Amino acid sequence: MAAPRSNREFVEACVKSGDAVRIKQEVDWDNEAGAIVRRVCELGEAAPFMEKIKDYPGFSYFGAPLSTYRRMAIALGMDPNSTLPEIGREYLKRTNGEPIAPVVIDKKDAPCKENILKGKDVDLCRLPVPLVHDGDGGRYVGTWHAVVTKHPVRGDVNWGMYRQMMWDSRTMSGAVFPFSDLGKALNEYYLPRGESCPFATAIGLSPLAAMAACAPSPIPEPELTGMLAGEPVRLVKCETNGLEVPADAEIILEGEICPDYKVEEGPFGEYTGYRTSPRDFRVTFRVNCITYRNNATMTISNMGVPQDEGQLLRSFSLGLELEKLLKSQGIPITGVYMHPRSTHHMMIVGVKPTYSGIAMQIAQLAFGSKLGPWFHMVVVVDDKTDIYNWNEVYHALCTRCNPARGIHIFRNTTGTPLYPHASPYERKWSMGSQVLFDCLWPVDWDPVNDVPTTVSFRSVYSQEIQDRVTSNWTAYGYPPVK
Amino acid sequence: MNQWEVFVMDVAELAEGQDLELTIRTLNPGIHKYTYKRVRAQVSSDPGKFADQLQVRLGRGQMSNRKFSIEVLGEVQRMPSKYL
Ligand SMILES: Cc1cc2nc3c(=O)[nH]c(=O)nc-3n(C[C@H](O)[C@H](O)[C@H](O)COP(=O)(O)O)c2cc1C
Helix, strand or coil: CCCCCCHHHHHHHHHHHCCEEEECCCECCECHHHHHHHHHHHHCCCEEEECCECCCCCCEEEECCCCCHHHHHHHCCCCCCCCHHHHHHHHHHHHCCCCCCCEECCHHHCHHHCEEEEHHHCCHHHCCCCECCCCCCCEEEECCEEEEEECCCCCCEEEECCCEEEEECCEEEECCCCCCHHHHHHHHHHHHHCCCEEEEEEECCCHHHHHHHCCCCCCCHHHHHHHHHCCCCEEEECCCCCCEEECCCCEEEEEEEEEEEEEEECCCCCCCCCCCCCCEEEEEEEEEEEEECCCCEEEECCCCCCCCHHHHHHHHHHHHHHHHHHHHCCCCEEEEEECHHHCCCEEEEEECCCCCCHHHHHHHHHHHCCCHHHCCEEEEEECCCCCCCHHHHHHHHHHHCCCCCCEEEEEEEECCCCCCCCCHHHHHCCEEEEEEEECCCCCCCCCCCCCCCCCCHHHHCCHHHHHHHHHCCCCCCCCCCC | CCEEEEECCCHHHCCCCCCEEEEEEECCCCCCCCCEEEEEEEEECCCCCCCEEEEEECCCCCEEEEEEEEEEEEECCCCCHHHC
16 A cells, blocks of 8 residues: 555545545534544544535645554555554654655646735635634644745755644744754744745645654655655745745645744643643744645644644654664664653653663663653663553553662753643743653662562463463353453 | 634733733634734723723633723734835
8 A cells, every 4th residue: 555645645545444534514613623623532533524614615624634543554555453563663664764855846737836825815814724722822724734944054954843823814923942943943043133034834744744744853854754655755846935845735835934023822732731831922924825726625633632643643753763863872772662642751661771871871862862852751661561561661660660769850951831840931941851760670680589570470370371271261251362 | 893802811911091002813703713913902891891892811721701892092013014
């Protein structure tokens, strides 16, 4: 099965496999669509493809695009029944290969150019921008999208998923955190010069382009998308600036970021399951041009309590990017996993504890890396603990982590303004603190006499007894074990 | 009559009897609902004092149960002219 090249192909594939439903009745952009998507996330349901939107004939919505591993597998062109470790292995295989450069196609072949609005016709309200959660600071244009920019000196292209709120018909405000690629470019280059920064926002991307836009990978996102898809992503030149955008996207907004002029943004329902970050003066985007496909579909992610794609996908890619980093340093890890229900705050690392201080080394690399601001807990377990099995990890955490020697607090680190546990001041200044839970038996303990032996069916009985008990299980009167 | 909404950290920010500069959004039905304007305005905790109604939300989007009326005196342009 080939990876879907566009959001449309993805919707089709999901409908076919039962992972999306077509909603034919009219849905209101004002709260109702958002509420549908939220409920879908909380119930783990099929993604809603809403075909008829109040006030916006000809437009549709696709919500919760990647909030299940099944849809993630479909996005990668895999069997929807693939297990999480299988999907993870595939991601690592594809993203460890050679970068696949994008191709630039002619405007006449680019679906995103089917409609072009410029000058006085530019009005974001002509798009079905949803009010995602009741009480949000505004209608959010960008909840599942990519903000495209180019570094002014290095020239490398950045696609980042930074939320964007509609402020008025031509203005958006967005949360671009200072430690993100775009945040650094704005603060280091554009702000001191008072120069505006060209941008484009692409909405309704292919699922792999969206995955790349929110992956914390050092590989430029157009190349990363190509690697994930196994073929080049198609780009097309913007109408009003020198940027190139995904040609198969549903909607493109072109304009400039005004680094020295900020307008209010938020509050907004966030991936932590709260509205945490304050309404604040954030980055301003002026829109000069809108292009879109006929019958364009707007993608909606509704962040809140687990589980939505923010949690699922970010947990997935943060975990796997950390796995790559730790392996690149030669640390004998067995794997890295973030449970989406941790709202991507707890990194679980399995390792063969062959030397002292290995958990500390893992935590220092994790917290010190570019990934670090996004999570504040690292739990290190041994190679016999199944990192995907929360029962085992929880047991290790509660029994092996010594309160005095196993818990290490890292102070004065970088955090996000979205941390619910941070003080208002810490949130404002992206200040963080982090913690390591070292659940390894110390290497200087005698493995025979000092290390406790685990008492479980699997570990204390001989194979012969285990086989006898499992084969007689139903004869004893128990239902078969699934 | 227009319907407006404002976000404040504290309702005390809505001082009565003086000109205030506020960022308000329209709640009038239609495709421009929830778009913002920066305005000079007077507000009153008497919902009947001015013709337009003002609904208030707090820092995390919670609706305040206090209702105000508002008179918009004019728009304020904050955006530097180079971006207009
Ligand atoms: C649904 C969703 C919304 C996000 N919103 C934001 C945001 O508003 N601001 C931000 O800095 N990062 C946000 N992120 C995380 C970034 O997309 C992510 O860090 C990405 O790798 C871009 O970061 P970079 O510029 O550091 O590469 C969001 C991620 C997802 C999945």
